Amino acid sequence: MTVTETKPARRGRGARKASRQTRDIAMLPALARRLPLVEPMTPEQIARIDAASMHILENVGVVFRDPVALEDWRGAGARVEGETVYPDRGLVRDLIATIPETFTLHARDPAKSLPFGGNHAIFVPMTGAPYLRDLDDVRRNPTLADLADFHRLAHMLPGLHSSAHHIVEPYDHPISQRHLRITYSSMKHSDKTFMGMTTSPRNAEDVLEMCAILFGADHMEDHPVVTGNCNGNSPLVWDETMLGAMRAFARRNQPVLCSPFVLGGANTPASVAPTVAQLNAEALSALAYTQIIRRGAPAIYGHYLSTVSMKSGAPMAGTPEISLMNLMIGQMARHYGVPWRSSTTLGGAKTFDAQAGYESASTLMALQMAGTNYMWHAAGWNEAGMHCSMAKFVVDAEQCAMAHRLASGIRWDDFDEAVAAVADVGPGGHYLGHPHTLENFQRAFFMPELFDNNAFEQWQAEGAREITARALAHARQLLETYEEPKLDPAVDEALQDYIARREREIPAADALNQEH
Numbered sequence: 001m002t003v004t005e006t007k008p009a010r011r012g013r014g015a016r017k018a019s020r021q022t023r024d025i026a027m028l029p030a031l032a033r034r035l036p037l038v039e040p041m042t043p044e045q046i047a048r049i050d051a052a053s054m055h056i057l058e059n060v061g062v063v064f065r066d067p068v069a070l071e072d073w074r075g076a077g078a079r080v081e082g083e084t085v086y087p088d089r090g091l092v093r094d095l096i097a098t099i100p101e102t103f104t105l106h107a108r109d110p111a112k113s114l115p116f117g118g119n120h121a122i123f124v125p126m127t128g129a130p131y132l133r134d135l136d137d138v139r140r141n142p143t144l145a146d147l148a149d150f151h152r153l154a155h156m157l158p159g160l161h162s163s164a165h166h167i168v169e170p171y172d173h174p175i176s177q178r179h180l181r182i183t184y185s186s187m188k189h190s191d192k193t194f195m196g197m198t199t200s201p202r203n204a205e206d207v208l209e210m211c212a213i214l215f216g217a218d219h220m221e222d223h224p225v226v227t228g229n230c231n232g233n234s235p236l237v238w239d240e241t242m243l244g245a246m247r248a249f250a251r252r253n254q255p256v257l258c259s260p261f262v263l264g265g266a267n268t269p270a271s272v273a274p275t276v277a278q279l280n281a282e283a284l285s286a287l288a289y290t291q292i293i294r295r296g297a298p299a300i301y302g303h304y305l306s307t308v309s310m311k312s313g314a315p316m317a318g319t320p321e322i323s324l325m326n327l328m329i330g331q332m333a334r335h336y337g338v339p340w341r342s343s344t345t346l347g348g349a350k351t352f353d354a355q356a357g358y359e360s361a362s363t364l365m366a367l368q369m370a371g372t373n374y375m376w377h378a379a380g381w382n383e384a385g386m387h388c389s390m391a392k393f394v395v396d397a398e399q400c401a402m403a404h405r406l407a408s409g410i411r412w413d414d415f416d417e418a419v420a421a422v423a424d425v426g427p428g429g430h431y432l433g434h435p436h437t438l439e440n441f442q443r444a445f446f447m448p449e450l451f452d453n454n455a456f457e458q459w460q461a462e463g464a465r466e467i468t469a470r471a472l473a474h475a476r477q478l479l480e481t482y483e484e485p486k487l488d489p490a491v492d493e494a495l496q497d498y499i500a501r502r503e504r505e506i507p508a509a510d511a512l513n514q515e516h
Contacts, residue, residue: 025156025478027192028401030114031121034409038369039331040324045273046335049328052277053284054089056236061086062285066240068247069289076292087288095288098295099338103255106223108214109191109485114161117339117373121407122161123400125154126345126377127195129168129388133352135472139387142168148185150380152482153393153475155190159401160379163190165197167380168388174508179203180499183210187495191485196226196254201244204228206502208252213494214487220252224298227374229257231304232282234267238289246286250293257341257374258286259302263315264325266308272321276328279303287338300374301333301340306384315384317346318359323366330370341374342367345396348384352392352468356382360392364399368407375400391471394478395450405446414440450474 041049061084064070070080076095079086102117114122132142150167154160166182173181179197186194187210196207207226215225228249230242249256260282262268268275283301290299305322306315316322326342333340344367347359360381367375377385378400380393414436421436431437437444450471452459459465465473487495 024158026158027112027161028158028404030116030161031123031404031407033119033121033368033371033407035368035407037330037371038327040327041331046331049273049277049280049332050335052274053281054092056278056281057087057092057285058089059086060236062282063237064243064289065237066243069238069243072289072292085285087285092284092288095291096284096336096338098291099287099299100296101337101339103224103298105193105227105255106215106225107191107193108187108487112161112192114193121371121373121375122193123159123344123378123397123404124162124195124374124376125150125160125164125167125379125393125397126381126385126388127164127167129380129385131383131387132168133382133387133389133391135390135476137352137389137391137468137472141171142388143172144170144181144185146170147182148189149390149479150388150393151185151189153390153397153478154379155192155485156478156482157379157394157397159397159399159404161192163192163194165195176506177503177508180206180210180502183207184495184499187214188487188492189484194226196228196249198228198230198242198245198249200241201248204245204248208248208254210495210498211254213498214491220254222253224253224255227255227257227300229259229302229376230286232258232260232286234260234262234282235278236282236285238286243289246290247293250290250297250299253294253297255298255300256286256290257300257302257376258283258290259304259341260286261304262306264305264307264321265310266313270310272324273328276325276332279305279325279329280332284336287336299338301329301336301338302374303329303341304343305329306346315348317348317384318362323362326363326366326370326372330372334371339373341376342370342372343377343381344372344375345378345392345399346381346385348382350383352382352389352395352471356389356392360396360399364403368403390475391468394475395467395471398448398450402446402448411443 063083064085065083073085074080077091105114105116107113131139132146133139147168147170151163154163163186165186170178179199182197198204211226230246232238246256260279262279264275268278287299290297305325307319307321309316344364345360346363347356349356379396380388382389382392417436421434425431
């Protein structure tokens with residue numbers, strides 16, 4: 001059985017060659033951050049958050065709705081009453097001390113493997129959108145072909161380091177089997193690193209088995225090749241589905257994002273610092289559990305962070321409190337010596353409008369200042385995650401490239417030659433034809449491709465296209481010139497055989513019972 005092919009419209013070889021000659025699609029390296037971080041808390045305030053979090057763990061406890069996890073915690077020496085675990089601070093500190101602070105995320109193309117943690121950071125597209133705004137800017141249900149197009153775009157956009165997993169939900173496939181097709185699309189259409197589905201323990205096992213086919217089971221023992229995200233239910237609950245998926249990843253030595261799902265003011269206190277204290281306790285409980293599963297397994301301090309409007313109850317993005325909490329959480333993650341994830345370019349706008357731009361820019365900038373390692377939802381997010389916008393996807397990716405340039409810091413390698421050029425040009429001259437300018441103009445200043453900085457008359461003469469129209473035209477052009485990074489034929493056949501076997505074993509009629 002052959003997995004359905006999804007191919008975009010293609011132009012001739014000459015057109016593709018011409019496009020490659022004019023557009024650089026080489027992935028940017030992992031961001032090596034060289035700017036000072038913004039750290040709003042004093043050492044005493046860090047200690048205060050830590051003490052409050054440990055008090056919560058020891059006295060309020062965290063519910064683990066999973067009999068296996070409860071037995072694991074008992075075996076590790078924690079107090080367990082019913083479904084509530086009360087780990088003492090000594091045990092928690094001992095466990096999280098074994099989490100690697102840095103490691104390498106290995107991609108199908110070894111040249112795209114990424115140093116991760118510490119000063120290094122990566123940009124990862126959004127996932128989980130039930131709708132998309134397509135190449136005609138129409139909001140509709142996505143298909144597997146739409147997902148493949150997003151994976152293709154992620155492959156071609158330099159500012160993105162990952163193809164993610166279900167950027168959009170492919171509604172044309174049964175829910176029970178969808179994770180198989182999503183994983184194959186991630187692997188087939190990009191050779192960058194990617195995420196694996198954690199919608200159930202069995203689905204997570206399928207993802208890992210497919211990774212073993214692609215990378216080799218032995219290779220995975222000491223090479224992180226896929227990340228999985230496990231969300232907690234704030235306040236202070238981890239459920240059986242997420243914990244089972246967490247065990248699947250940690251047992252195979254693959255990194256897990258331990259992510260409390262925070263709606264500030266709704267499932268946390270209506271105050272910034274106490275919200276961080278609760279979130280920190282939740283994250284630490286899951287991080288510690290990964291080390292009960294397998295000591296030394298990579299794990300990532302995670303969270304999804306939003307605040308709730310006290311007027312409507314709706315989640316909000318881009319608020320100053322979210323930025324403050326990200327700055328604080330960055331300090332806490334570094335305090336414990338673990339890498340951390342946050343979400344960027346978030347927004348609640350219904351279209352790709354000024355609100356979307358302002359909200360996204362606010363969260364993107366805050367994460368650069370906070371020192372985030374895993375910047376998730378970095379492209380496409382809109383409408384509080386309800387849709388992924390093709391237009392916003394490519395513009396966000398360019399914004400990530402701009403943030404990459406900013407956080408990489410100041411270049412000094414041409415300082416002496418450039419200062420010497422001042423004497424060459426002298427008062428009243430210009431630098432446009434100077435040898436230093438001719439040699440350095442392409443890298444001197446970031447030149448956005450999707451922003452229009454021309455004169456009004458030129459913009460008008462070229463059709464007066466606003467950012468959405470320009471971005472959609474850019475996305476179409478990228479897809480027309482896409483060239484697939486071919487899988488090894490034997491590996492491809494093995495992946496398709498695995499999918500075919502598992503689809504026979506997972507009846508499509510079970511779909512409604514599998515939804516997460």
